[in-house]
Amino acid sequence: MDDERQKILIVDDERFNINVLVELLKPEHKTTVAKNGRQALERVLMGTPPDLILLDVMMPGMDGYEVIQKLKDNEKTKNIPVIFITALSQTSDEAKGFDLGAVDYITKPFQPTIVKARVNTHLRLKRKSDLLESLVALDGLTEIPNRRRFDETLDLEWKRAIRNNNLLSLVLMDIDHFKLYNDNYGHAAGDVCLKKVARSIEKVPQRPADLVARYGGEEFVAVLPETDGEGATQIAEQMREAVFSLGVTHEFSSASDVVTISLGVATIYPVVEIDQKYLIEQADKGLYDAKEEGRNRFVDVDMTISYDTD
Numbered sequence: 001m002d003d004e005r006q007k008i009l010i011v012d013d014e015r016f017n018i019n020v021l022v023e024l025l026k027p028e029h030k031t032t033v034a035k036n037g038r039q040a041l042e043r044v045l046m047g048t049p050p051d052l053i054l055l056d057v058m059m060p061g062m063d064g065y066e067v068i069q070k071l072k073d074n075e076k077t078k079n080i081p082v083i084f085i086t087a088l089s090q091t092s093d094e095a096k097g098f099d100l101g102a103v104d105y106i107t108k109p110f111q112p113t114i115v116k117a118r119v120n121t122h123l124r125l126k127r128k129s130d131l132l133e134s135l136v137a138l139d140g141l142t143e144i145p146n147r148r149r150f151d152e153t154l155d156l157e158w159k160r161a162i163r164n165n166n167l168l169s170l171v172l173m174d175i176d177h178f179k180l181y182n183d184n185y186g187h188a189a190g191d192v193c194l195k196k197v198a199r200s201i202e203k204v205p206q207r208p209a210d211l212v213a214r215y216g217g218e219e220f221v222a223v224l225p226e227t228d229g230e231g232a233t234q235i236a237e238q239m240r241e242a243v244f245s246l247g248v249t250h251e252f253s254s255a256s257d258v259v260t261i262s263l264g265v266a267t268i269y270p271v272v273e274i275d276q277k278y279l280i281e282q283a284d285k286g287l288y289d290a291k292e293e294g295r296n297r298f299v300d301v302d303m304t305i306s307y308d309t310d
């Protein structure tokens, strides 16, 4: 059986602080430590990722802000909750920490009861969100179906389409210049943006068999069974409009002054000889072309005539 205890990574350049925190948290949790930012990033990517990171803001070399930015920019580490460690009364640091995506902060000198309470609260939330994600296959942030649910649905619909000789369409989409959005407005605003986009595109397809899921990062996907190219492009255009009409300001996008998405549409008659990945690849090609052609648009890759790959 796995050890049920959750894992905490403690990052601080001062040995004394590390010792205090380890002593405090070790009885109930698994702890691991890092003395600087670089080491912290190595530890996070090595083995089982931690359930929570306690991150000192002031460190020589790479400081806490830089570390959290790197964590949030990586798909593998972006959902690990981070609690900032700040010196007492640095409230502007705390505000900046929240902007960058921290879930909480603790102040030095440490007050054991508060440290434990905050750590336990966020570990409990992490456990719940992990559980929810695995049980209902919902993405923890946007609360729309997650990648796993998409994989299962595509597999199921692919086989069903082969059996019934039906068409299957896929729409792959991506928020335009989302990195610039995060860099300029902060990760907290980025998360709000992801939620709004998810909610708006999820409402577009109307039939019960249609599925809209988070594909990863700022990418979303729609599986549209028994839908021809024309039907799929209509859905794609409605999704594009839905996001555009949210009117979320994005001053740093070359595509528009509001948040927009680019989309790739692919439609196929699935056959046993072809791997379902092919449909994703084709939609991805369309998405790539939509980006190249200026974003805030869809490109349709019609494969119902020939299956040629290149």
Ligand SMILES: [Mg+2]
Pocket (backbone or CB within 6 Å): 012, 013, 014, 056, 057, 058, 059
């Ligand atoms: Mg320090």
